[in-house]
Amino acid sequence: MSTRLATGGRLLNKEKAVRFTFNGQQMRGFEGDTLASALLANDQMLVGRSFKYHRPRGIVAAGAEEPNALVNLGVEGKFEPNQRATTTELFEGLLATSQNHWPSLEFDVGVINAKLARFMPAGFYYKMFIHPRPLWKHLYEPFIRQAAGLGQAPKGRDADTYEHFHAFCDVLVIGGGIAGLLAARSAAQAGARVLILEQTAHWGGRAPVDSGGIDGKPVDKTVDELVSELSDMPNVTMRTRTMGAGVYDHGYVLGYERLTDHAPETDGPRHRLWRIRAGHIITATGAIERPLSFAGNDVPGVMLASAVRDYVVNYGVSPGDRTVIVTNNDDAYRTAIALKAAGLDVPVILDARVLPADSPLMAEAKAAGIRVMMGHGVAKVLGGKRVTGVAVCLQAGEGAVREEFACDAVAMSGGWSPVVHLWSHCGGKLLWDNDFAMFRPDVDKAPTGADGAAFVSPAGAANGHFGLTEIVGDAHAMGHAAARATGYEVTPKPAPDATSFEEAPLAPVWLMPQGAGAPLRSKAWLDYQNDVKVSDVQLAAQEGFESVEHAKRYTTLGMATDQGKLSNINGLAILSGALNQPIPQTGTTTFRPPYTPISMGAIAGEARGKVFQPVRRTPMHAWHDENGANWEPVGHWRRPYAYVRSGESVHDAVMRETKNVRENLGLLDASTLGKLIVKGPDAGKFLDLLYTNMMSTLKPGKCRYGLMCSENGFLIDDGVVARIDEETFLCHTTTGGAERIHQHIEEWLQTEWWDMQVYVANVTEQYAQIAVVGPNARKALEALGGMDVSAETLGFMEWADGTLGGFKVRVYRISFSGELSYEIAVKASEGQAFWDALMTVGDALAVMPYGTEALHILRAEKGFIMIGDETDGTVIPQDLGLHWALSKKKDDYLGKRAQERTHMTDPERWRLVGLETVDGSVLPDGAYAMADGANENGQRTMQGRVTSSYHSPNLNRGIAMGLVLHGPERMGEVVAFPGTDGTTYQAKIVSPVFYDPEGEKQNV
């Protein structure tokens, strides 16, 4: 059984016990433990069930590469699934539960899948559940969803807060191991601003666990000295618990800082996303040990040799009294020596290699009394929920068992792979290194930045160096090079003097034993988290999935939350073997950020709730809110849809408001309408190109309704243009259109007609604008007192500056309702006061504020188009019968050439008409009109569609507008519109102007 040792544990504070709960069971660890080390200390070898076969699984690794030990952490607002126990620091009161099992971790019914494993090969889901089709939705998918999935999705709202942080540095060092610290120091000594990130809570990486020394001192002493030296340098920023998550174009890097995961009671944000711009990046990300592929390599108790060493040295945890070592390299001997030193038994080291002579590490292990069997490997692991022993065979053979050893744990090492993820994210290329059987960064093919120069350098083990001497020398030099690359002068100092063991070369072992037959291969796991075995990858190759990217997706190898940190190299070696091609020819799959999963909260940062998308408010927003506004989002604005009185439905309110505008007086907050000033000697000429109408002939004091088209001919915006003076125009845009149209105008001004002397300013928010609409409109303004607003002085489509009720105003006599109407602009700061004044004088005139829906009905009664309803990006002015607004006198305007194309002049284009249901009901918005016959796809032929549809309280019937084939030529014809409710609506084609066709009401 795994247990806590009496001695050892360099990261622990044994003075301070920490209590935590796993699957409801109270357990105890120490400050400094990870959840994984604490679980092992409590003999909790079994920590989860596998994804597909529900096999019992234990802790394999001691770091970010852990595939198995994923747990649910916390409860309610603090609940989070899929947290790696190996990177979760223990804290008082931690609550964890295991995942992917039912009904319990110890007894799981899903394990039946393992018995059926023979029937669930690679691509099983694709092969099995494809036919018959209807069963997918009702049977297969619900079943698979129930059985599959890691962890549970959180149900509550996240109780924590998160933040973003922008940082800039000359040299960013990712990884705070010995290589990272040394590289940071050499860069910083040259004067570079250095930021160094370490994903764990500790500096020094794994060098202190391994043997060797620097400048005659043990490595951990050197680490302490380096950390203290760096912390004293003003140009160095150091962050632990911060992972370099991704490297992006031009030196952009995301860092992921876990601020309070280890101390959840602390105030402040939980995670911080660092958005870093670095001049040069050093990836000192170390290396990850590879598992070996032998039968039963997933039984709890089979661990990476380096992880076993970490648990013994860092956490004082024994994985078991007897640990069998199986390896293809020298490094695992360090584990054997560490176990012996901790007083534990190593029954045998199974070394797959056959070597002419013992290396120093081998000799040391033998001197410690450990039996070494060269040329041997594991035939299979004995035991189910935990290791009970291993059966030993010749590596060169097919798995005939020569001897069995009883043991509690197996420490395996298949060699090391540099962590090349961050190097590769932005295009760094890899080389296959035959000596170490691994991919390493090709330093001549680094990611390049804005200036074309390399901006990433790997250092230390991440650069494929493993001896301490090589690591130290490489990191030291890379730090200097990075400083030089960012413009600092370097006075090179010699690298520190490191000592390390001479190691014998490894022998690549991708399958153990090399001649393993099908029964063994189907129990040899490559990807623990996604349950992919050697036999699955071989089957994929056999079935033709030869590209590594295809084989990955077919088998799901490397697609789990660990992204194949342990499995990728082994998997593609097996694939290469099956395809009988060298490994570099197979290549790797693409490394994508983030390195390990980062929280959604960190990505969102502060942008949640009210600040996710700030709302734009008019000066009268608060008044609307207090007076029953039912809000409608329009662009980033909120506009009142209607002002609902108590006892009234929204529909009732809309009807009341619409009628009142026609009968008495309505007030509309029109402040959201875009207002653009176009000014300059060439303003008129410029507007002639932007609008389809002629604007240069407009007289100061007058208004004109204008249309804007894109260069492709389609209608993009409309609004009233007022000429303020000879050189100044005020262009109104639609509510959502101000920014978009301003940009459109700027684009043409700056990039096509830059010789014109024109300036454009968006003054939308500088004014509050109120539409005073209805038969009593003039009376209301007269009651306010001030300027002359009579028909004689201020005619329809004219504007004037003046005062009303003491307010400085600009009054536009324009109408979007067909009623007598004044749109009055005041300074934004006076908007509310002016609104109040209008409400006061309006009291005797039956005033009511009205919202956007009444506005829509009023304009539809008059047949006025609305951008976004009658237009959808495929509609041209000609479709809407707006020929009168297309100047024939102008040689050119945006869209003119496009509208001459044959498709645009096609008489078969659907054109605008009014639609009146035969029974007075309301047509469904967006409904299509059917015609006879079908198109080439067998779909029913259509002949039109509804673009706007309302109940008109003034006409007391449904009214609609629509685009219909040959529409204007078919007045009086009845067309069928099927609804989505099964009924078919019969509607008569009529003029789109339903109300006051002569326009008498607005022109009084």
Place this chain on the structure above:
Amino acid sequence: MLILTCPYCGVTAEETEFHAGGEAHLKRFGPGSSDEDFETYLFMRENPKGVHFERWRHVYGCGKWFHAARCTTTLEVFGTYSAQVTEPPQEILDTISEKRPGWAWRDLA
């Protein structure tokens, strides 16, 4: 995420401060042009692997449009320059020739 320098205000900033505006140096064809010229102007675009000329706008800055000469494979930026020109300035062309001998883009080389 790219870094670009706005040639108007001189600010070097993150891509999120800018907005890409498609291919640069298009010649406008208006009323009276042939269908083919108009189609080419409106729809036909270069899709080079390598040297490219693009329009960008410093949308969260000075608001100005400008041009950028860039490599679409390595994302190297050869330079940015005024939008009020019909072809790239000679010094930009020289820089590209130095860094990408034998390059070609439309009728430039």
